[in-house]
Amino acid sequence: MPAPDADALQPHPPGESPILLSLKSISKTYITGDVSVPVLHHVDLDIYDGEFLVIVGPSGSGKSTLLNIVGGIDLPTEGSVFFQNQNISQFNEQQLTRYRRENIGFVFQFYNLVPTLTARENVIVAADISDSPMSPEDALELVGLSSRVDHFPSQLSGGEQQRVAIARALVKNPELLLCDEPTGALDLTTGRMILEVLGNLNRELGKTVVIITHNSAIGQMAQRIVRIGSGTIAETQANPHPIAAQQVTW
Numbered sequence: 001m002p003a004p005d006a007d008a009l010q011p012h013p014p015g016e017s018p019i020l021l022s023l024k025s026i027s028k029t030y031i032t033g034d035v036s037v038p039v040l041h042h043v044d045l046d047i048y049d050g051e052f053l054v055i056v057g058p059s060g061s062g063k064s065t066l067l068n069i070v071g072g073i074d075l076p077t078e079g080s081v082f083f084q085n086q087n088i089s090q091f092n093e094q095q096l097t098r099y100r101r102e103n104i105g106f107v108f109q110f111y112n113l114v115p116t117l118t119a120r121e122n123v124i125v126a127a128d129i130s131d132s133p134m135s136p137e138d139a140l141e142l143v144g145l146s147s148r149v150d151h152f153p154s155q156l157s158g159g160e161q162q163r164v165a166i167a168r169a170l171v172k173n174p175e176l177l178l179c180d181e182p183t184g185a186l187d188l189t190t191g192r193m194i195l196e197v198l199g200n201l202n203r204e205l206g207k208t209v210v211i212i213t214h215n216s217a218i219g220q221m222a223q224r225i226v227r228i229g230s231g232t233i234a235e236t237q238a239n240p241h242p243i244a245a246q247q248v249t250w
């Protein structure tokens with residue numbers, strides 16, 4: 001039997017942790033003029049507090065749409081979204097803004113940093129709109145960027161910029177980190193570093209991490225993998241033996 005890897009995430013059997021967020025029969029149809037595009041079809045999904053979940057699916061399968069609904073960026077056409085037992089699908093714009101601000105940290109493929117602000121200032125902007133932020137310096141230290149806080153995005157590598165983006169998501173102290181192709185613009189080595197940072201935030205701070213990706217290899221480090229295809233959940237798989245981020249390969 002292989003020796004347990006100290007850096008691997010420990011499995012979180014669903015059912016042992018409380019449900020943080022629940023999608024109940026979610027459907028989404030985009031309507032533009034006379035054209036309607038049905039994207040999600042009666043999706044049910046529970047996200048458990050403190051888990052590391054990877055949602056995998058091909059391009060166009062509805063992953064970003066799903067993530068946007070979980071993150072309160074968009075509303076479902078049908079169905080309900082419960083976050084800690086509050087039905088956020090009935091929230092108005094103001095309530096959704098508050099929900100996102102207090103509970104969700106977003107990490108995207110292209111880091112979306114403000115180019116004229118340093119790493120520290122990019123993180124401070126997010127801290128300033130939060131009710132209970134951690135210190136920007138602590139957030140940057142947690143992603144291993146203490147020595148680069150006064151650098152501008154153009155002076156940082158892609159992986160470093162993504163770490164600033166993670167610190168910016170983290171500084172608000174959110175329950176849930178939602179990551180849309182966080183390694184999509186990075187090479188394998190740098191991508192692994194980013195996965196390692198996300199794994200550490202899950203393991204050490206107990207943050208719930210959800211990654212959506214077309215790269216099924218990332219599922220190897222998850223505690224649970226959800227496969228989405230054509231707007232429905234094709235398979236949900238527990239991963240009893242997650243591997244360390246540094247061993248993930250693609």
Ligand SMILES: Nc1ncnc2c1ncn2[C@@H]1O[C@H](COP(=O)(O)OP(=O)(O)OP(=O)(O)O)[C@@H](O)[C@H]1O
Binds near residue numbers: 037062
């Ligand atoms: N605002 C919109 N209006 C109309 N159609 C949309 C809109 N947003 C997404 N779609 C369509 O919904 C489908 C699913 O898109 P989505 O971005 O959720 O998929 P995805 O799995 O994240 O894809 P990718 O991996 O390529 O980002 C696609 O066919 C897309 O064209």
